[in-house]
Amino acid sequence: MKIPDWIPWALGAFRRPSRAGCAALLAAALVGCKPEGGATSAASGDTIPVGEFASLTGSEATFGQSSHNGTVLAIDEINAAGGVLGKKLALVTEDNQSKEGESQTAVKKLISRDKVVAVLGEVASGRSIEAAQTCQKYRIPQVSPSSTNPKVTEQGDHIFRVCFIDPFQGTVMAKFASGTLKARKVGLLVDVGAPYSVGLATFFKEGFVAGGGTVVAEQKFTKDDKDFKAQLTAIKAAGPDAVFVPAYYGQVTLIVMQARVLGLTVPFIGGDGWESPELVKGPGAKEALEGCYFSTHFSPDQATPQAKAFVAKYVAKHREKPDAMAALGYDSAQLLADAMRRAGSADPAKVRDALAATKDFDGVTGRMTLDASRNARKSAVILAIHNKRRQPQGFV
Numbered sequence: 001m002k003i004p005d006w007i008p009w010a011l012g013a014f015r016r017p018s019r020a021g022c023a024a025l026l027a028a029a030l031v032g033c034k035p036e037g038g039a040t041s042a043a044s045g046d047t048i049p050v051g052e053f054a055s056l057t058g059s060e061a062t063f064g065q066s067s068h069n070g071t072v073l074a075i076d077e078i079n080a081a082g083g084v085l086g087k088k089l090a091l092v093t094e095d096n097q098s099k100e101g102e103s104q105t106a107v108k109k110l111i112s113r114d115k116v117v118a119v120l121g122e123v124a125s126g127r128s129i130e131a132a133q134t135c136q137k138y139r140i141p142q143v144s145p146s147s148t149n150p151k152v153t154e155q156g157d158h159i160f161r162v163c164f165i166d167p168f169q170g171t172v173m174a175k176f177a178s179g180t181l182k183a184r185k186v187g188l189l190v191d192v193g194a195p196y197s198v199g200l201a202t203f204f205k206e207g208f209v210a211g212g213g214t215v216v217a218e219q220k221f222t223k224d225d226k227d228f229k230a231q232l233t234a235i236k237a238a239g240p241d242a243v244f245v246p247a248y249y250g251q252v253t254l255i256v257m258q259a260r261v262l263g264l265t266v267p268f269i270g271g272d273g274w275e276s277p278e279l280v281k282g283p284g285a286k287e288a289l290e291g292c293y294f295s296t297h298f299s300p301d302q303a304t305p306q307a308k309a310f311v312a313k314y315v316a317k318h319r320e321k322p323d324a325m326a327a328l329g330y331d332s333a334q335l336l337a338d339a340m341r342r343a344g345s346a347d348p349a350k351v352r353d354a355l356a357a358t359k360d361f362d363g364v365t366g367r368m369t370l371d372a373s374r375n376a377r378k379s380a381v382i383l384a385i386h387n388k389r390r391q392p393q394g395f396v
């Protein structure tokens, strides 16, 4: 996979901040390095330090890169318009390399070294849960852009998100499977090491069975698996009308391609974990995934003024359309800035209270109100892979 230009310096600068790297970066935007003056607090510094942890490299790199691009776009825009409370936001980003255990370390650094007043991140639920335990302990508000497992915000009253949650997403796809695809029997293939996958599989199953359907096969895998033939053979033998795979994109492509080789031709369906340009890259991937569907948070074809303006700005900067993670990364930073303005302060306790009071915030991914569990009430979009392209199938 092509590593974007900013990655090499980003890794150098994030891990071992060099004076030259930071200076060049600060000239471009107040993003990515230690805020000037080192570990200042919001009250005493001339910038407001905001932390971000993301999977910029590793198995879900496109999640972190997209989300980071959206976050940076928002921070740049906020700063260009004068910042918040008369100060510029200084984003400090840590890469967790898509690895277990790294998010906690990253967030501890952001809180104790960089004295961030709030943390943005992550995409994958497992890594957001990890970081949330630390943010909650230190009473630093965390806003996850796109982690959908209910356990994320259950870590405590300082943890928020700007996306919907998996009980909703699972039900949406269960109804789609029975209502639109007319599936009566489904197979499930679950990554048992990922809280996201296990949770979404459970919610899908509950919805599908409640609607009168049957789960005829349930098979497991883990993060590093590359050969799914045994599981797919068992699923094929059970004769499903569709197969639900609540997994992350890297393995989804392999799974569906191997299924086609085995003659399992039914539609595969999934959730937002499928969202990546990598999903249909590589020889044969587009053909294998033709007629498959997944639910997600945003489509660049959405017609609201906020979505249109965001897509235009993103395309002008990155020469490609934004995906859901980019849109949610943007919304997470904008919501945080909005909460600071409403709080009239960057003090973490006050920002927390303002975040909790969020009502009718117009994001690019839709209008959101945070409920008592600090989750956003939102709608979902179902995308079809049709004529080798992703096409919106409907909004739910």
Ligand code: PHE
Pocket: 063, 123, 124, 125, 126, 146, 147, 148, 149, 196, 272, 273, 274, 275, 296, 297, 324, 325
């Ligand atoms: N919702 C997924 C999770 O919680 C992550 C994700 C979000 C993936 C948005 C793609 C798009 O792990």
